[in-house]
Amino acid sequence: MSSPSHTSPLKMGIPIPNSKLAIWLFLGTEIMFFTAFIGTYIVLRLGSPGWPTDPHDTHIHIWAGGLNTFVLLASSYFVVVAHEAMAKRNFARARKFIIYTFVLACVFLGIKGYEYYGKISHDILPGRIAETEQQGSLKAVSELSYVVTEWKNELIPQELHPEVKKANITDIETQSPDALAVLAAAKELTPEDLTALGKALVKATGNDSFSGQPITQFVQDKKKKLTAEETKAESKAVAELTELAKSKLGEDVGGQVASSRLAQVALGSLAQKEVTIEAFEAQLEQLKRYSSLNATLAEMRNAVAAETISMHEVGRKVDQLNGRGTLETNSGEAYSGIVSHDQLVRLSFEETPSVAKDDKVTLVIHHVEIAGSVHEVGETITVRTEDGPVTLHDGSEVELRFGAESHAAGIIEGHSAFESEWRVRPDEGEDQLVAASDVKSIDYFYRNRMNGSWLFFSWPRVHHPHPVVFGNLFASVYFLMTGFHAIHVIVGMILFAIVLKDGANLGANKTDFVENSGLYWHFVDLVWIFLFPLIYIV
Amino acid sequence: MSDSGHGSHHVNYLLIFVLLCGFTALSVVADLVEMPSKAVLIVIVFAIASAKATCVLLFFMHLKFEGNWKLIILAPTTILAIGLPIALMPDVAFHYYINDAAQIVHDDIDTDGHDESHPKKHTH
Numbered sequence: 282m283s284s285p286s287h288t289s290p291l292k293m294g295i296p297i298p299n300s301k302l303a304i305w306l307f308l309g310t311e312i313m314f315f316t317a318f319i320g321t322y323i324v325l326r327l328g329s330p331g332w333p334t335d336p337h338d339t340h341i342h343i344w345a346g347g348l349n350t351f352v353l354l355a356s357s358y359f360v361v362v363a364h365e366a367m368a369k370r371n372f373a374r375a376r377k378f379i380i381y382t383f384v385l386a387c388v389f390l391g392i393k394g395y396e397y398y399g400k401i402s403h404d405i406l407p408g409r410i411a412e413t414e415q416q417g418s419l420k421a422v423s424e425l426s427y428v429v430t431e432w433k434n435e436l437i438p439q440e441l442h443p444e445v446k447k448a449n450i451t452d453i454e455t456q457s458p459d460a461l462a463v464l465a466a467a468k469e470l471t472p473e474d475l476t477a478l479g480k481a482l483v484k485a486t487g488n489d490s491f492s493g494q495p496i497t498q499f500v501q502d503k504k505k506k507l508t509a510e511e512t513k514a515e516s517k518a519v520a521e522l523t524e525l526a527k528s529k530l531g532e533d534v535g536g537q538v539a540s541s542r543l544a545q546v547a548l549g550s551l552a553q554k555e556v557t558i559e560a561f562e563a564q565l566e567q568l569k570r571y572s573s574l575n576a577t578l579a580e581m582r583n584a585v586a587a588e589t590i591s592m593h594e595v596g597r598k599v600d601q602l603n604g605r606g607t608l609e610t611n612s613g614e615a616y617s618g619i620v621s622h623d624q625l626v627r628l629s630f631e632e633t634p635s636v637a638k639d640d641k642v643t644l645v646i647h648h649v650e651i652a653g654s655v656h657e658v659g660e661t662i663t664v665r666t667e668d669g670p671v672t673l674h675d676g677s678e679v680e681l682r683f684g685a686e687s688h689a690a691g692i693i694e695g696h697s698a699f700e701s702e703w704r705v706r707p708d709e710g711e712d713q714l715v716a717a718s719d720v721k722s723i724d725y726f727y728r729n730r731m732n733g734s735w736l737f738f739s740w741p742r743v744h745h746p747h748p749v750v751f752g753n754l755f756a757s758v759y760f761l762m763t764g765f766h767a768i769h770v771i772v773g774m775i776l777f778a779i780v781l782k783d784g785a786n787l788g789a790n791k792t793d794f795v796e797n798s799g800l801y802w803h804f805v806d807l808v809w810i811f812l813f814p815l816i817y818i819v
Numbered sequence: 820m821s822d823s824g825h826g827s828h829h830v831n832y833l834l835i836f837v838l839l840c841g842f843t844a845l846s847v848v849a850d851l852v853e854m855p856s857k858a859v860l861i862v863i864v865f866a867i868a869s870a871k872a873t874c875v876l877l878f879f880m881h882l883k884f885e886g887n888w889k890l891i892i893l894a895p896t897t898i899l900a901i902g903l904p905i906a907l908m909p910d911v912a913f914h915y916y917i918n919d920a921a922q923i924v925h926d927d928i929d930t931d932g933h934d935e936s937h938p939k940k941h942t943h
Binding site: 295297317323325327330343351354355358361362365799807813817818819 | 832833835836839840843846847849850857860861864865867868871872875876879880888889892893895896897899900901903904907908911912913914920
């Protein structure tokens with residue numbers, strides 16, 4: 282019963298390393314993991330009454346998906362070659378192919394990163410997509426509101442000074458010319474005159490010292506209730522100040538010193554040598570721009586709440602705010618308004634109609650030149666004009682509004698080589714067209730605030746409203762599937778890094794590891810093989 | 820101890836890779852070409868995806884050459900993988916009720932779940 286047996290001991294289980302069994306078990310769980318997400322996507326999509334598929338809405342490009350598929354397939358191939366090399370003990374070759382695999386994984390993530398950047402910059406993120414026009418308007422208003430609040434918070438510490446805020450000078454825009462005029466005039470004064478004015482200012486505003494105290498004391502504390510005598514004294518001091526100011530600064534400018542708070546602040550600042558006129562002007566300019574943006578925001582917010590403005594108009598306002606600025610030419614002219622880089626469409630006609638200013642004219646298009654390339658109107662071309670896209674076919678009739686006779690003549694005659702042009706649309710008056718070579722600089726008032734930027738990436742912080750029905754559901758499942766897949770790619774890269782860490786010492790002890798990493802990587806590829814048609818094609 | 824079944828077969832991996840690329844190109848072409856209906860596109864594209872998956876599984880992952888033990892592991896997961904969506908279909912995918920999501924405007928009551936939806940002005 283217990284005689285020693287010469288047969289080999291009973292072998293339990295299948296003749297594979299534990300790690301291989303483990304990895305297959307793990308892959309089994311991964312199948313269930315991804316099926317949860319892919320299955321959810323299928324079921325939700327079948328159940329949804331609609332789904333965004335237009336690339337303008339989803340920003341999904343099949344070339345990116347196709348390229349990624351190719352990249353992953355190639356990396357799968359390389360990992361299999363590496364595994365074969367390991368089995369043949371050709372470790373240098375194996376290492377080489379693992380490096381190729383790793384590089385391709387980086388390429389995959391790079392393309393994915395580019396796709397995600399596109400999504401994020403268009404705010405195609407779950408929970409952030411407007412689905413109706415009203416939501417689109419509300420979203421634009423709320424984003425603009427955020428930008429404005431952020432600007433306000435930045436301005437407050439650097440505001441002219443705290444006393445201006447305390448004294449509640451609300452009409453900064455009307456008072457600021459006074460302040461600047463006073464500053465400019467006061468710059469010409471001698472130090473003695475300036476000091477005398479400063480002292481008179483102190484007396485008139487009720488502060489009892491002028492000896493290098495902070496500027497905050499130059500503005501009268503309204504909370505203090507004056508007695509009849511104090512009031513009389515104050516009036517007298519103010520009259521003396523006005524007299525002195527008029528004699529030193531001139532009738533007009535001097536007269537403003539007593540009445541304009543901001544002018545007093547400016548004068549005091551200069552007397553104290555706290556602020557230069559350039560800095561003052563720059564701060565005032567910032568305040569003016571902020572006030573203007575704030576006013577536009579308030580107008581938009583009220584209109585959206587009252588539903589008196591359409592979403593397209595909201596979009597147009599956002600574009601106008603982005604474009605508002607000043608354009609300076611090389612010849613020193615400056616134009617202020619909405620700056621845009623327009624593609625001017627030059628149209629030619631069989632007959633040249635005579636067109637007067639503001640005339641509306643119906644013309645038959647025979648020939649269109651867009652950005653220097655000529656199209657015959659047998660083709661269907663879509664052309665962007667001021668009023669929106671216009672689709673032209675052979676024999677199209679288009680209504681065009683001409684701003685000025687010479688402008689109309691220029692367009693009608695034009696076959697000349699197209700030059701890139703900048704257009705500045707002022708609030709009143711005619712558009713200015715400036716050739717690109719003439720532009721010296723452009724100062725946008727709000728663009729830097731309405732858009733975020735880092736390195737060479739930029740994204741809008743106030744988006745042009747673009748509602749996408751069922752967009753949030755789409756974004757949710759999209760990021761769920763591709764995000765988890767990308768995480769698995771990163772894990773695979775870690776596995777390859779562990780192999781590559783050995784460097785030239787890669788040996789037979791890592792054969793199983795390479796095989797198992799390869800299996801994991803093939804699985805990642807498998808998931809992508811199914812994700813590609815699901816996301817990019819269907 | 821590595822699997823000793825390696826030397827007994829020879830697979831032309833490069834050929835498989837080229838085949839896979841060809842299948843991928845086919846699916847891109849299927850997307851660009853006009854199909855008689857969406858359903859046809861879906862069937863074609865999934866057939867191609869399954870073919871690709873089969874190539875990867877059989878050749879790259881060596882299922883063709885190694886024992887059937889792997890199928891024992893994969894069987895329950897596959898059953899679950901297919902079974903779960905099927906189980907959810909009646910509740911989520913098919914509608915026996917009128918869908919009342921905020922985005923849908925009901926001009927016409929349509930219970931097959933594929934009525935055209937269009938944005939509705941919604942004031943919250």
